[in-house]
Structures are given as structure tokens and as C-alpha cells.
Amino acid sequence: MLRYIGERALHTVPVLVGISIITFLMLHLVPGDPVLLFAGDKPMTEEQAAAIRHQLGLDRPLLVQYEDYAGHLLRGDLGRALRSQRPVRDSILEVLPATVQLTLAALALATALGLALGIAAALAHRTWLDTAAMGVAILGVSMPVFYSSLLLLLFFSFTLGWLPATGEGGLDHLILPATALALVSSAVLARLVRSGMLGVLRQDYIVTARAKGLSRALVVRRHALRNALIPVITMLGLQLGALLGGAVVTETIFSRPGLGRLAVDAILNRDFPLVQGTVLVAAVVYVLVNLLVDIAYAAVDPRIHYG
Amino acid sequence: MPPSIPVSTTASAAAPAAAPGRPGRTPTPAGIALRRLVRHPSVVVGGTLFAIVILAAVLAPWISPYAPIRANQRAPLEPPGAAHLMGTDRFGRDVFSRVLWGGRLSLTVGVVSVGVATACGVTLGLVAGYAGHGTEAVIMRTIELLQAFPGILLALAVIATLGSSLPNLMIAVGISAIPEYVRITRGAVLDVKQREFVLAARVVGCRDRAILLRHILPNVTAPLVVIATLGIAGAIITGSALSFLGLGIRPPTPEWGNMLAEGREFLARAWWVAFFPGLAIMAAVLAVNLLGDGLRDVLDPRFRG
Numbered sequence: 001m002l003r004y005i006g007e008r009a010l011h012t013v014p015v016l017v018g019i020s021i022i023t024f025l026m027l028h029l030v031p032g033d034p035v036l037l038f039a040g041d042k043p044m045t046e047e048q049a050a051a052i053r054h055q056l057g058l059d060r061p062l063l064v065q066y067e068d069y070a071g072h073l074l075r076g077d078l079g080r081a082l083r084s085q086r087p088v089r090d091s092i093l094e095v096l097p098a099t100v101q102l103t104l105a106a107l108a109l110a111t112a113l114g115l116a117l118g119i120a121a122a123l124a125h126r127t128w129l130d131t132a133a134m135g136v137a138i139l140g141v142s143m144p145v146f147y148s149s150l151l152l153l154l155f156f157s158f159t160l161g162w163l164p165a166t167g168e169g170g171l172d173h174l175i176l177p178a179t180a181l182a183l184v185s186s187a188v189l190a191r192l193v194r195s196g197m198l199g200v201l202r203q204d205y206i207v208t209a210r211a212k213g214l215s216r217a218l219v220v221r222r223h224a225l226r227n228a229l230i231p232v233i234t235m236l237g238l239q240l241g242a243l244l245g246g247a248v249v250t251e252t253i254f255s256r257p258g259l260g261r262l263a264v265d266a267i268l269n270r271d272f273p274l275v276q277g278t279v280l281v282a283a284v285v286y287v288l289v290n291l292l293v294d295i296a297y298a299a300v301d302p303r304i305h306y307g
Numbered sequence: 308m309p310p311s312i313p314v315s316t317t318a319s320a321a322a323p324a325a326a327p328g329r330p331g332r333t334p335t336p337a338g339i340a341l342r343r344l345v346r347h348p349s350v351v352v353g354g355t356l357f358a359i360v361i362l363a364a365v366l367a368p369w370i371s372p373y374a375p376i377r378a379n380q381r382a383p384l385e386p387p388g389a390a391h392l393m394g395t396d397r398f399g400r401d402v403f404s405r406v407l408w409g410g411r412l413s414l415t416v417g418v419v420s421v422g423v424a425t426a427c428g429v430t431l432g433l434v435a436g437y438a439g440h441g442t443e444a445v446i447m448r449t450i451e452l453l454q455a456f457p458g459i460l461l462a463l464a465v466i467a468t469l470g471s472s473l474p475n476l477m478i479a480v481g482i483s484a485i486p487e488y489v490r491i492t493r494g495a496v497l498d499v500k501q502r503e504f505v506l507a508a509r510v511v512g513c514r515d516r517a518i519l520l521r522h523i524l525p526n527v528t529a530p531l532v533v534i535a536t537l538g539i540a541g542a543i544i545t546g547s548a549l550s551f552l553g554l555g556i557r558p559p560t561p562e563w564g565n566m567l568a569e570g571r572e573f574l575a576r577a578w579w580v581a582f583f584p585g586l587a588i589m590a591a592v593l594a595v596n597l598l599g600d601g602l603r604d605v606l607d608p609r610f611r612g
Contacts, residue, residue, distance in 0.1 A: 018452040026468045138600070142593035144544045146551050146567060147585035150574060154582070158575045245458015249548055253571065263460070264552050267467045275467045279460060286457040 005295055012291050016284060017070075023280045024069045027272060034058055037272045038082065078280070079273040081266075088277035091262060096281070099258040102250065103243045105174055106181035110239065113186035115232075118193025122228075123220065125198060133190065140187025145246040149180035149253040166255035177254045181246050185239045192235055196228035203227075230297075237293035241286050343605045350605070353597025360591045364410030373401035375408040375561045384577040394579035396569060402580060406587050409561040414591065416477055416555075417543035423481030424542075425535050428488020433519050435489065436496025447493070450486045459483070462545055466554045476555045480545045484538055491534050495527035529606040537599035540592045547588055563588045 027034050035053050044052075053059045057068065072079070078088035121133035156176060157165040163176050200206065201224055209219045248260030255261075259278055266274035334342070344350050363370070372392075379399030387394040393402035435446040453461060465479035499505065500523065508522050547564030549555035556562040558569060563584045570581025 014448070015452060015455055018448070019455055022452065022456075022464075026464060029468050031469065138596055139589075139593065142540065142589055142596050144548060144585070144588055144592070146548060146564075147589060150567065150571060150581050150585060154574055154578050158578075241457030243458075245460050248459055248463065249552065252552060263463060264554070267463065268553060272467075275464075279456065279464045279467070282457060282460050283455045287455050 001298065004298055008291060008294055012287055015287055019280060019283045019287070020070055020073055021066065023276045023283075024066050026276060026279070028062065030272075034272075037270065073280075078277040081274040082271045083269055083274075088273050091274065092259065092277055092281050095257045095259055095262050098256060099244070099247050099251070099260065101174065102177055102181065102247055102256065102258060103240065105178035106185065106243050106246075107236070107240055109178055109182035110185035110189060110243070111236065113182065114189025115193055117186065117190035119197060119220075119225070121190065121194045122197030122201065125201075130194075134194070137187040137190045137194075140183050141191070143183055143187075145181060145184060145249045146253060148183045149177070149250055152176050152180050153253070173254075173256070177250045177256060180253075181243055181250045184246070185242060188239065188242075189232060189235060193228060193232055196231055197224060200224045200228045233293065233297050237290045240289055240293075244282060244286055340605055344601070347601040347605055349597040350601030353594045353599075353601060356590060356594035357598055360410060360587070360594055361414065363407055364414050367404075367407040367411055371401075371404035371407045373404040375405045376400065376559045384573060384580070386577070387579050393583040394577065396566075396577075396580045397573060402566075402583050405561040405566055406563070406583050409563045409566055409584060410587060410591070412473070412556055412560065413543055413547050413550075413563040413588065416473075416480060416546035417539045417591075417595075420477045420480035420542045420546065421484065421535055421538045423477060424484035424538065425488055425531070427481070428485045429492050429524075429531065431485070432489040432492025433496055433524065436493040437500065437515065437519055437523065443493075446489065450489045453482070454486045456483075459545055459548055462549060463554070466549060471549075471554045471557070473556060476546060476549060479549065480542050483545065484542060487534060487538070488531070491530055492527055495530055496523055499523050499526045533599055533603040533606060536595060536602055540595040540599065543588065543592055543595070 027037070030037060033049065035049050035056070035058060038052060038056060050059075057065060060068075076089060078092070080086065081088055081091060084091070117133050117137060121130045121137075124130045124133075153165055153176065156163045163172055165176075206219060206223055209223050210216070214222075244260075247258055248264060250256070251258035251261035252264055259282055263275065263278035263282070266272075266278060367375075377400065379395070382391070382395050382399040383397050385391055385395040385399070387402075391401050391403065393406060395401055396405070431446050431450070435443040456464060461483040462479040465482055466475060469475040469478065505518060505522055508518050513522070546555060547562065547567070550557075550562050550564030551568045553565075553568065556565055558565050566584035567581050567588075570577070570579075570584065573580050
């Protein structure tokens with residue numbers, strides 16, 4: 001197991017390097033002269049441009065520039081934002097907890113909802129409950145995050161006045177954005193749990209367990225659920241990616257601070273170091289989380305042997 | 308025509324057996340699939356709904372009651388009523404007309420970017436699966452790298468790099484969908500490659516290109532049709548999300564995502580400005596999802612759940 005963890009962790013190294021290459025190249029793939037990104041749109045002579053280019057090191061060979069960039073990354077230096085002149089790292093660290101909080105809350109909610117809906121539908125296969133649950137699920141899958149956010153805002157904040165519409169703060173500020181974000185994922189999970197359960201419930205060992213006199217509830221809990229959940233764990237990693245991406249939209253709508261909103265604002269302000277930093281951090285977080293999911297997967301499923 | 312993409316693949320194959328129900332003829336597999344398709348409830352419901360959405364967008368210039376960008380200062384934020392079916396926005400523009408027109412862009416972005424993603428993804432997937440070795444490793448590692456950027460973030464990075472415009476929006480949404488097509492195609496190719504008929508084709512001296520295009524590609528179309536159909540749903544959402552964030556199609560050009568963003572500011576006072584464009588997105592996405600689910604049931608028994 002330890003060896004598997006080690007190997008799996010080693011596999012992420014090239015991915016992390018690749019991510020850094022992509023965020024590095026972003027700057028150079030911008031159409032036109034990258035100097036303009038730093039100097040703004042104000043007119044300047046060719047000499048001035050050359051001076052800035054030299055000052056930023058943009059006149060050096062690409063490989064040297066990457067070496068420099070990667071070196072700074074390894075020291076935790078993501079450069080300075082153009083607007084605020086603050087270190088990008090500080091801006092990101094400041095908002096990262098809010099995004100993590102939102103994403104984890106949404107993930108927990110989505111898992112709970114998805115499991116409940118999926119199990120109920122599978123156990124009630126071919127009844128009205130199954131049809132209704134799957135109807136709700138396909139509506140959920142078809143609901144863009146920005147629309148679920150707006151509908152929740154409309155209903156719970158503006159019509160009922162139960163929850164605050166925007167901003168950050170206590171739990172009451174987290175409920176709506178987390179719910180909005182969780183809806184799509186819970187629908188995806190519900191469909192997956194249902195088909196997983198249906199597949200498992202058809203197995204011979206379930207019939208055997210029932211035949212030897214175990215109660216239905218016990219069979220579902222002990223035998224069916226465990227096996228049906230294995231694909232769900234893999235899906236959680238993917239869903240976390242979707243949630244991290246969805247946070248971009250949710251944070252903007254609910255005016256919550258966070259990595260996503262920082263990224264969008266950076267793009268709108270054409271603040272390139274900040275764009276690079278946020279994209280890089282989001283990808284690295286996602287890769288590391290998937291590493292954890294894979295390890296958890298190996299720990300949960302005894303059939304998987306590694307190494 | 309977007310709705311005919313998934314259907315025509317089976318329909319063209321079924322064409323020789325034009326009337327599956329005619330007595331005295333053995334129905335072909337494609338004919339059977341086609342017959343199952345038109346009887347599948349979610350294909351029928353999803354297909355009809357999608358056809359309506361497409362028609363409404365195509366016919367927008369003729370059926371929309373008002374010009375989509377003409378302001379009317381005397382009627383700002385009017386609630387839905389007889390004169391304005393879905394009310395008016397803050398400039399007094401007719402929301403219903405803007406929803407009809409907005410669909411043209413939102414749906415185009417969805418369909419074109421799936422086209423981009425399918426073309427690139429299928430080519431890369433075919434090459435990776437068939438060539439194997441170093442080529443496969445390079446392609447698959449690159450794809451894994453693209454997948455390291457969660458959700459909408461890859462599209463966001465592309466927009467940040469290229470700038471926001473309609474073509475860039477399609478490229479961004481397309482690129483972010485490529486990995487899925489590569490993986491599905493490659494998986495299917497690896498599966499088909501081992502079969503006897505591919506070996507037979509090689510034995511009789513077929514070139515790689517012919518084997519790939521004539522023998523392998525037709526056998527991987529079923530999962531691809533399903534994925535591409537469902538992909539349109541995702542692309543519509545990603546495209547309108549980017550416009551919603553101000554990184555896609557900019558106002559005053561009507562597009563569902565940017566209409567929603569404009570309506571968001573007036574949510575407390577005038578819910579209809581944001582509600583109806585969102586409903587339109589949901590209807591389009593739901594239609595495509597239903598269609599895709601049905602196609603998957605009929606075409607791809609492996610995925611049946």
C-alpha cells in the first residue's frame with residue numbers, strides 16, 4: 001500500500017510540471033506582444049517596449065525564462081499582481097479557504113443528496129418514486145449552476161427573505177451558494193448510484209443473502225451499498241473538479257471572495273500574473289485532491305492490488 | 308442542422324432498408340435501432356423539445372415580436388403581460404424577442420464547439436489507439452494534462468490567453484471538451500483493434516488509413532454519437548457561463564448567458580429578466596440530455612443502466 005501511494009504520488013510530478021509549463025506558455029501564446037500585457041495600452045516607443053521587455057526578462061530564450069519561472073514557483077513565488085502590486089501568492093492564500101469551504105460543503109451536500117436519491121430510486125425500481133427521482137435528477141443535470149443560483153436567490157433571499165443574498169460570513173452565507181453548487185453534482189451522483197445499485201442488486205450473492213434470511217435493509221446496507229459505492233468514489237474526484245470550476249460562477253453570483261472570482265476578475269482586468277497564479281493553483285489543488293481520491297479508492301476496495 | 312447530427316448517422320445507414328416495418332424483408336440492425344429510437348420516450352420528448360428550441364432560434368427574425376436590441380425608454384422592467392410575453396428589461400427591450408434571438412448564438416456556440424471537439428478528439432483518439440507506443444503516450448499524457456484543469460477553468464484559461472470573441476469562445480469551449488472524445492475514441496479503438504475483421508483487413512493488404520476510417524471508425528460511432536449529443540448540453544452550459552461571467556459574448560448582443568447576467572442585477576425587482584433566459588438554457592440542455600440518454604439506451608447497450 002505504501003509503495004502504491006509512493007508510486008501514485010510520483011506520477012503526479014510530471015503532471016505538476018506540465019501544469020506549470022502550460023501556465024507559463026499562456027503568457028507567450030497571447031496574440032501580440034506580451035509586453036503590452038504589462039505596460040497596458042498606453043502608447044510607447046519601440047525603445048520603451050524593449051526596455052520593459054528586458055526588465056521583465058522577456059527577451060531571453062524561452063527555456064531560460066521557464067527555468068526562472070519554475071524556480072520561483074518552487075520557492076512559492078507566483079509573481080506580483082499588476083493592479084495591486086501585491087504578491088499573487090498572498091491574494092490567493094487570502095481567498096483559498098473560502099473556496100475550499102464552499103467546495104467541501106457542496107461536495108458533502110451533493111454526496112448526501114445524491115446517495116439518498118439514488119438509493120431510493122434503485123430500491124423503488126420501476127415505481128413512481130423511481131420515475132420521479134430520475135425526473136428530478138435529469139432536471140438537476142440540465143440545470144446550469146448560474147441558473148440554480150439565481151433561482152435559489154430569488155426564492156430564499158428575495159421572496160422569503162430567509163437567507164442573505166450576497167457576501168461572506170457565517171453558515172447562513174454558505175447555505176445558498178453551497179446548495180446551488182451541489183445541485184448538479186447531486187443529480188449526477190444520484191443517477192450513478194441508482195445504476196450501480198441496480199447492477200449490484202441483480203447479483204447472485206444478493207439473492208443468496210436474502211435467501212439465507214437476512215433482512216432487506218441489512219442486505220442493502222452490508223452487501224449492496226458497499227459495492228455500489230465503488231464507482232461513486234471515483235466520481236467524487238471528478239465532481240470535485242466540476243465543483244471547483246462551478247465555484248467560479250457561484251462565487252461571482254453570490255459576491256463571495258474565492259479563487260474563482262479572483263480568476264474571473266483577473267481576466268477581466270487583464271492582470272496576467274494573477275490569471276496565471278489562480279489557474280495554476282486551481283489545477284494543482286485538483287490534481288492533489290485526485291491523488292487523495294485514488295489512494296482512498298485503493299484503501300476502500302480490497303479487490304484492487306497495486307504494485 | 309444540429310438535431311439531425313445524431314439521427315442522420317443511423318438514418319443514413321438505415322436508408323437501404325427504408326421501411327423496417329415492410330413485410331417480407333428482414334430488418335437490418337440499423338433499421339431495428341432506428342425503430343427503437345423513434346419509439347423511445349426520452350428520444351421523442353427530447354428530440355421534439357430540441358427541434359422546437361432550434362426552430363425558435365432559426366425563425367427568430369420572423370417570429371420575434373420586437374427588435375431584440377431596440378430600447379423603449381417608456382417601458383422599462385415591465386412585467387410579463389399581453390404586450391410583452393416575458394416582460395421587458397431595464398431598457399424596455401422585449402425579453403421574449405431577446406430569448407428567441409439569444410438562442411441563435413447560444414446554440415451555435417454549443418453545436419460548433421462540439422464539432423471542434425469531436426473533430427480534434429476523434430482524430431487524436433483514433434491515432435492514439437491505433438498507433439500505440441510513443442505516439443499514444445504523448446497524446447494521452449497531453450490529454451491528462453488538459454484534464455488537470457478542473458471544469459470551466461480550462462476554457463477560462465483559453466479565453467484569458469486568446470481574448471474574448473465569438474470564435475475564441477467556441478475554441479475555448481471546444482478545447483475543454485476534447486479530452487473526453489479522445490478517451491472514448493481511444494478506448495473504443497483499443498477494443499475494436501483486436502477483433503478478427505481488423506486482422507482480416509490487414510491480411511488482405513489494407514493500408515492503415517483505410518483500416519482506421521473504413522473498419523474501425525464505423526465501429527466506434529455509436530458511443531461517439533452519444534457523447535457528442537450529451538456534449539452539446541455541456542457546451543451550451545459552458546458557453547453561456549462564460550458569457551454570463553462577461554468573458555464570452557458581450558451585450559447588447561442578446562445571448563442567454565449575458566441576458567442572465569444583466570437580469571441578475573434586477574433579480575429583486577424584476578425576476579423575469581433573468582428567469583426566462585435561464586429557462587431557455589435549461590430547456591435546451593434538458594432536451595439534449597434526454598435525447599442523449601435515449602440514444603445511449605438504444606445505441607450503446609454497454610452503457611445501459
